[in-house]
Amino acid sequence: MIPAAFDYKRAGSSEEAVALIAEYGDEAKLLAGGHSLIPMMKLRLAVPTVLVDIGRVGDLSYIDDRDDHIAIGALATHRSLETSELLISECPILAHVASKVGDPQVRHRGTIGGSLAHSDPASDLPAVVLALGGSLIAQGPNGEREVKVSDFFTGYFESTLSDDEMLTEIRLPKAPGDSWNYQKFNRRAQDWAIVGVAAVEVQGATKVSLVNMGSTPLRAAAVEDALAGGASSEEAAEQAAEGTDAPTDLNASPEYRAHLARVLTRRALEAAGIS
Ligand code: FAD
Numbered sequence: 001m002i003p004a005a006f007d008y009k010r011a012g013s014s015e016e017a018v019a020l021i022a023e024y025g026d027e028a029k030l031l032a033g034g035h036s037l038i039p040m041m042k043l044r045l046a047v048p049t050v051l052v053d054i055g056r057v058g059d060l061s062y063i064d065d066r067d068d069h070i071a072i073g074a075l076a077t078h079r080s081l082e083t084s085e086l087l088i089s090e091c092p093i094l095a096h097v098a099s100k101v102g103d104p105q106v107r108h109r110g111t112i113g114g115s116l117a118h119s120d121p122a123s124d125l126p127a128v129v130l131a132l133g134g135s136l137i138a139q140g141p142n143g144e145r146e147v148k149v150s151d152f153f154t155g156y157f158e159s160t161l162s163d164d165e166m167l168t169e170i171r172l173p174k175a176p177g178d179s180w181n182y183q184k185f186n187r188r189a190q191d192w193a194i195v196g197v198a199a200v201e202v203q204g205a206t207k208v209s210l211v212n213m214g215s216t217p218l219r220a221a222a223v224e225d226a227l228a229g230g231a232s233s234e235e236a237a238e239q240a241a242e243g244t245d246a247p248t249d250l251n252a253s254p255e256y257r258a259h260l261a262r263v264l265t266r267r268a269l270e271a272a273g274i275s
Pocket of ligand 1: 029033035036037038074100101102103106109110111114115116117118124125161165166168190192193
């Protein structure tokens with residue numbers, strides 16, 4: 001499939017990118033790694049008339065230690081997360097989950113900002129970022145605003161970002177140590193998760209999130225509450241499908257996804273040593 005015709009603009013900075021998307025409004029789309037947008041354009045599910053290429057805004061590729069948190073530029077690629085010594089030491093679950101995204105080509109081009117802005121409930125990074133918590137920085141024509149990760153995902157492929165805003169930075173708490181695990185159930189190694197589960201200890205509390213169990217990435221609140229109340233990981237995992245609205249597709253029915261969520265949550269909690 002060939003995308004519809006579009007104009008191409010290259011932004012040299014986030015300010016320039018925001019000015020361009022403000023100028024062209026909902027006709028324009030930011031282009032980061034292009035590994036979600038271009039396939040959608042080829043299928044004509046997205047038909048922007050202007051593409052604003054932010055792929056060369058080099059100053060947004062950082063992964064920085066800011067003492068009480070880690071700051072990640074929106075254009076950091078999945079590959080740079082996977083290989084970051086800082087993340088491997090201070091937030092190993094994020095480095096690991098990045099290594100499970102697609103194949104090497106996808107990981108070299110795709111960016112964390114693109115993955116979060118795309119807000120696909122079947123994607124890996126949105127769910128792990130939701131489990132970790134923290135906040136996201138959105139830059140618009142009137143300056144920056146900070147959004148809690150828990151408020152960011154609003155619907156199927158929807159976030160709180162408006163048409164004239166660009167996600168610039170991801171701020172995450174540190175979660176060092178071994179108390180984490182990610183379970184991704186798929187049929188082929190490079191596929192999206194049929195269901196995924198992230199479990200991680202963050203600042204003394206166990207956080208659990210689910211991939212592909214609703215219209216957004218979801219926190220498994222019932223599991224977290226059960227664990228906080230003293231339940232074993234096996235007992236808590238039985239609550240994993242509570243409050244979810246799993247989709248149906250060629251891979252799985254909602255009932256099968258609910259079963260997977262329970263099994264994968266138990267495995268994730270046990271592998272993380274959370275009992
Ligand atoms: P783009 O495609 O450039 O953009 C995606 C959307 O986000 C667009 O609407 C764009 O306008 C917007 N956007 C981009 N950056 C910003 C920003 N900074 N601020 C505001 N809006 C922005 N993902 C997984 O999680 N797991 C997988 O297993 C997986 N497998 C894949 C396999 C294949 C073959 C392919 C092609 C993709 C796969 N992906 C998978 C998706 C991949 O991770 C994408 O790269 C990622 O979801 C989007 O990042 P991007 O930088 O490519 O964004």
